[in-house]
């Protein structure tokens with residue numbers, strides 16, 4: 111490392127001198143200079159990720175890890191070579207919609223890049239969905255699947271999105287007991303055979319409601335007999351519209367055509383996107399969305415005019431039924447966020463070794479290293495939260511969960527989604543800055559990373575909607591999720607050696623309990639602090655897992671540093687907010703006046 115740094119320094123100084131000399135002596139026009147930058151190259155992303163490897167080593171049985179490591183290593187290599195090339199091709203060849211053929215016939219064909227199609231094949235053969243449903247490793251299958259997806263996602267050309275919905279659909283169908291009419295679809299969603307593998311959409315959003323699905327959904331389902339319905343409505347955002355099937359929400363019309371409003375009126379439906387002959391299932395693709403990012407991914411507005419569909423789950427239980435899909439897509443969102451965070455950080459680190467400024471590679475500047483170290487800590491924190499969710503989900507799906515671990519999963523799912531998404535945007539932005547002007551140049555591929563990160567706090571529920579979901583989980587379980595959380599965190603810490611960081615975490619847990627007893631229970635305006643509450647829960651949980659890791663690997667001093675730095679921050683923004691603004695109702699009024707006050711002429 112030192113040798114590399116001094117070599118780089120000499121090379122850099124020589125190049126700058128050479129450029130300076132040319133500037134003074136050459137008079138040729140169009141001299142673009144001799145100096146070129148070396149683009150950062152990444153090593154095998156499994157082998158290089160010591161943090162992920164330590165986590166897996168702690169959580170997986172030794173024999174299992176020995177069994178799956180060759181697979182992880184192979185994927186870790188492919189995602190920085192062959193699969194990464196496909197990723198770049200997906201970005202360069204975005205999907206387009208052919209609405210009419212040359213003769214004026216309406217065709218509604220979405221054309222996608224060959225690289226996008228190849229990603230579908232890779233997803234099947236790598237078993238990226240199948241692993242979770244084959245359950246060859248029981249409760250650990252989700253961890254195995256998520257480890258593969260963690261390596262794959264940053265090079266997937268956004269193929270992680272259809273995979274999220276595909277996994278979510280398989281989960282919904284399996285929770286519904288795999289009805290006979292969905293057996294074939296289920297086997298395709300979970301297949302390893304690229305010729306059979308299906309992807310699914312999740313068409314929830316309509317013009318009237320993004321967050322407020324319950325009141326904003328106006329698609330109507332008319333019963334047609336034999337369990338079939340004809341759907342009529344307009345879906346405003348439908349991601350990965352080239353999917354083979356979709357799950358969606360609609361209101362079933364009574365014989366007189368009336369429908370129930372609100373949540374109780376919504377049911378969930380399964381539909382194949384195409385009829386047997388290959389035509390669209392009475393679906394018109396009105397247009398593809400012109401998005402800030404995720405341009406590799408076809409997202410469309412769809413008109414359903416008599417789309418044949420079948421009910422999944424019970425009538426009027428649509429939101430509750432599709433929430434199983436939301437659980438999975440929110441886990442994928444966290445996974446996508448934490449792996450994207452890792453990728454930009456690795457690129458930033460690699461670049462810091464290559465790029466020189468003021469006579470030295472920038473990795474030799476303490477201020478730059480401090481920036482990278484902060485990014486590393488945030489990346490580790492996102493990774494821990496994501497993989498802990500996968501671990502808890504694995505327990506639930508293999509029937510080995512306790513009541514407490516189920517409650518923990520319910521509480522942490524929205525926390526992880528909102529936390530990791532915010533970190534991804536912040537770290538990706540910082541990562542671009544680490545590249546200076548190059549971070550702003552399209553063909554480096556870096557700006558696309560920031561654009562793609564920006565969707566993470568938006569789709570699958572915004573930060574505020576997810577914060578409210580944390581309150582929903584607390585209220586629906588009458589606070590049991592918090593008890594399970596506290597018990598789990600205290601129990602994990604009791605196995606860790608005494609340190610000042612452990613003390614900080616124990617104090618934070620006590621203060622959070624105090625907040626629940628003295629403020630939350632009596633507050634008239636819980637919503638106002640829902641974000642701070644969510645981040646406080648996330649901070650404590652992440653700290654506890656850092657403590658667990660650092661206790662398990664006492665020889666790894668960097669883990670102790672991570673733990674100490676983590677615990678040195680304000681772990682409880684909710685308590686800080688209550689202390690500084692005890693009366694939230696007043697501050698709410700202040701917020702309104704500050705923000706909405708009309709301009710005084």
Ligand code: UCC
Pocket residue numbers: 268269270271274275312313314315320321322323324347349373429430431433434436437439440442443446569570571572575579582586
């Ligand atoms: O589609 C989109 C893009 C797809 C791309 C996916 C890629 C992801 C990863 C990619 C990686 C590369 S984005 C659109 C997504 N839309 C949303 O996320 C909607 C956001 N809005 C919400 O989440 C709201 O909170 C709603 C819709 C869930 C609120 O609905 P309601 O009807 O007002 O909620 P209720 O009445 O509180 O809940 C109805 C039922 C209750 O069950 P019961 O009736 O038994 O009490 C709730 O407990 O649903 C249950 N429920 C839940 N259960 C609601 N939320 C949950 C939950 N999170 N978990 C379990």
